[in-house]
Amino acid sequence: MHVAMPVIEDMPMYELGIAYEVFGTPWADPWYSLRLCASGPARIESGFTLTPADGLDALADAETVLIPAIPHTWLRTREIPPDLVRAVRAAADAGARMVSLCSGAFVLAAAGILDGMRATTHWQQASALARWHPSVEVDPAVLYVDNGNVLTSAGRSAGLDLCLHIVRRDFGAHVANQVARRMVVPAHRPGGQSQYIDSSVPAADSDGMGSLLQWACANLTEPLTVEVLARQAKMSTRTFVRRFHEATGTTPRQWLLTQRLNRAKDLLESTNLPIDQISAHSGLGSAANLRQHFGAAIGTTPTDYRRAFHQGRLATSSAAGRRVPV
């Protein structure tokens, strides 16, 4: 699968790093191929200059287009180079999956791709994006927004979260977990997730919430009531629920369900355990209960999910993967 990234003037090296680590490094077989595109030598952050082999027109050949952050000068003048907008537009028209990192969302917006959609960007630019493009529903409080074929992420490391999310969609949770583990980042940021919006940015772990979330993940098979969790966190239940919501953007039960479903997905992919064993090992109780939640959250059955993703097999574009928001 071709992933193309336009090299934008002054773009952060960090985003180049993300692209190379995730899409340019073969973590499984088959894997993505990463292409950098620019109309000529491009100076990026820190004064390095890249000379990509492909021009901007190559964006249209990609299945996925990854747009990095744009320079401040473009934000100040409110001008995105027309040839870039045109190339992005062409790629979108050709059916490419459009992904933006940080302020790259401005390029998507300029190309009209975000109209009427929920989107996010770096929190410092969120209000500007909303003002500049009133038809875009900007949510500055989430790590990333997945609209299926259009995905936007917030600043810096949220871009990595989004890239891992994409790997999870394409190759399943098990492969994504492997990538995350080898990159030594959390496979899934502690935080809740609903169908398209994945968690508010967790407050830096000054409170004990991070370690509590880890503890909960390690004890998913236990009956974890709010009372038990609150006691573990040494808080009253009322304060705990409040702190929890501030840190994760979701409620304890919702968050637990998400973690348990993730565990179940991983086990479905990486083991041959029968379904009722999987539900037990992920803390979801009966197999009926697992099926119930699987259907509601992912829109498929555990067995179908396993068929699509077992042992890292790549789902074809028409298979379960496409509609699996994860």
Added chain:
DNA sequence: CTACCGCTCCGCCATA
């Protein structure tokens, strides 16, 4: 599927 019933979770408010 439905019924049941325990748990969740959030507004409210007294209190620290």
Added chain:
DNA sequence: ATTATGGCGGAGCGGT
């Protein structure tokens, strides 16, 4: 005065 805490109640969610 302002802010955080935590107990209470009840609507409703969800697991058996």
